[in-house]
């Protein structure tokens with residue numbers, strides 16, 4: 153579902169500062185303009201013009217020597233294979249902007265059009281660099297691919313003397329690819345095949361009984377049958393008296409937040425972000441770690457009273473989660 | 478037979494590969510190159526090596542590395558668990574092996590494709606049912622499954638208890654970045670960071686922002702440990718191991734010790750510190766520089782208090798007074814740390830500790846009699862004090 157109302161306003165407010173700014177990183181050609189790359193380009197493109205590859209023909213042309221095909225302009229500064237495997241430069245405002253879109257559900261991206269202008273022919277030995285500016289971000293648009301925004305960038309290309317040699321405009325659409333899951337949607341919804349679910353606990357001798365209690369709607373706490381000490385997480389032996397006999401009690405679920413985090417990254421499929429997780433001091437004296445739900449993350453604080461309830465957190469798993477008491 | 482590990486072993490060689498985001502080769506290749514470089518730096522040949530030790534998390538088997546490098550008979554080999562907590566645990570193993578005569582020359586190594594291969598930031602998930610996976614199963618369902626999320630949990634409570642802010646964390650990052658800018662091995666070589674950039678960077682897990690989190694790196698680092706007698710015959714001035722110790726505290730979990738009285742304390746590192754001072758006969762006042770494990774910026778604050786460089790809760794003031802910088806009380810992470818040089822699970826920190834003792838850091842402090850080097854925070858961990866030969 154597309155962002156609307158206040159949420160859309162807030163999101164568009166975050167976009168504004170990006171309009172008109174440079175992206176903060178320059179693309180610098182890894183090699184000067186050279187005959188080898190020109191030849192490969194011409195072969196791939198089937199371009200047999202002599203001024204690109206034949207030194208003798210080029211010498212007697214109006215160029216008086218080899219020049220590069222103007223359409224190679226962007227090829228001189230592309231990052232090559234490293235583009236696929238490298239890490240985003242954290243200073244890159246364009247990448248940052250795309251992440252902002254991703255975080256708000258506009259995870260799709262498609263390039264829609266590009267235009268190039270050439271001010272002079274490049275010659276072997278020319279050193280090319282490029283600086284990119286985010287020119288504009290459109291209003292929210294409904295497109296065939298989904299609701300989204302067009303981002304226009306302009307890249308200016310310079311030579312070794314800082315003279316402009318050409319420019320390029322680029323337009324991409326960032327669009328919503330699917331409905332975002334919502335934490336409160338879990339209950340009652342039927343399982344959709346392939347829909348991502350949370351990571352389930354691995355069950356063994358020492359914890360399976362506890363998860364069976366959760367299935368029955370109870371937050372259990374293990375208790376030593378010999379000395380009565382409560383312990384969580386469950387263990388096979390009492391650290392106080394070394395007894396292996398144990399039973400369990402059910403927690404009231406009442407507690408206080410000891411500490412908490414607000415997780416933004418990475419976004420693991422099956423979870424909704426920002427995701428709040430807290431260490432809660434239960435009134436029985438043990439602690440339990442789980443989500444705090446239905447509270448604005450900015451309002452969660454240490455010392456807040458919370459109440460656990462056992463709920464479906466996705467189509468397949470129940471978990472005790474906390475709400476403000 | 479020695480009764481303590483004080484001055485029973487020395488680091489005589491260090492080596493590392495290029496640190497990158499995409500090595501394009503195997504972890505075994507990285508490990509082999511780092512080990513060969515360390516052996517060569519020590520002035521030894523592979524045939525002189527008879528011990529090897531690494532992390533349980535390392536994917537390159539000791540005997541495979543030995544075969545690749547040309548190391549022959551091994552009389553000592555071992556592994557240390559708990560991720561970055563092993564960084565000095567491996568030094569402890571090497572020092573004990575040399576001190577007891579179990580080996581004459583031990584290579585310590587760690588190599589990983591931490592960016593192009595398996596990334597720790599992606600968190601834990603399924604696998605065979607072990608006590609370790611049962612442990613993670615208490616956190617995976619709620620989504621608390623990355624190192625940043627676990628460390629953020631203690632950091633939040635610590636900041637609450639002691640009035641520490643994101644601006645205090647920023648100073649840790651900025652001081653280290655200023656060091657990295659001068660270090661050609663560093664990812665952030667010649668790339669400075671401003672206070673505003675730190676504060677406005679995107680949150681990863683609040684209260685931690687982007688630059689509070691370490692690199693993910695492809696690379697290898699290694700060093701060679703021998704007896705003090707052997708060290709005297711070798712080309713480099715030795716970095717003597719004045720003290721080395723491990724620590725796992727009561728009610729400890731790996732990264733998620735949320736069940737102890739205070740989340741603001743680091744009892745396992747307190748335990749390491751106590752042993753380091755007892756073994757070496759030194760104290761915080763004797764230490765001139767430090768390499769403190771920094772998977773996350775807040776790690777440094779906890780450790781300053783564990784080792785007694787400041788009182789509990791006062792690390793923020795210690796840091797804000799510029800004490801981690803050159804000219805400050807305790808120039809720290811002079812290579813840029815794992816925040817700004819590379820994340821080699823602490824092994825790059827061991828090598829920087831040796832450079833500090835040799836006087837060859839790219840941010841070399843004037844005084845370098847003793848240097849503290851520590852391992853992972855939030856896990857069973859370890860630390861050592863290095864000194865002049």
Ligand SMILES: [Zn+2]
Nearest residue numbers: 376379390393
């Ligand atoms: Zn008991």
